[in-house]
Amino acid sequence: MYEMINKKLDQMTTVLNWFLGIILTLMLLITFIQVVLRYVFNSPLIWADEVTLVMLTWYGYIIIAILVKEGKHISLEFLYSRFNQMTKKGLDLLRNILILGFAILMVYFGSEMVINTQGRHLPASHLPRSLLYFPLIISGLLISFYTINHVITLLFPRTGREAGDRR
16 A cells, blocks of 8 residues: 555656646746847737746745655754664654644645635736645645655655665
């Protein structure tokens, strides 16, 4: 069961990485076109900055979730490495509980912001303003899934070949 959940999380992360690649490519393309139109033809696209801002917001929040999955968030490794295994396990559990709490707050407040912006649109692109806040919910949910997976791994370590694989 655990391996199936791990496999699904890995598949979801692969899809998210493709999604992020597409977003990054579109942001670069739109920005390049905007620069050419603005400085060469003196006729900028009025919606380009807003669309790029929405895509950048999505990109940033999804990347945060993937970095949580991979354990690549900021840490004090020089201090952490001085502790014994039991203390490290306790600190890892505390860290994951704090991250899970933060993710739940992201979902809660992101939902409030999406609800509060219903019916409002961005001025130039006329996209729903809630698109700026919806990634908080998605990222919070993803971080929750990944963090719960980390906690399960900490509390119930696998045996044999997989024991060295923390994720």
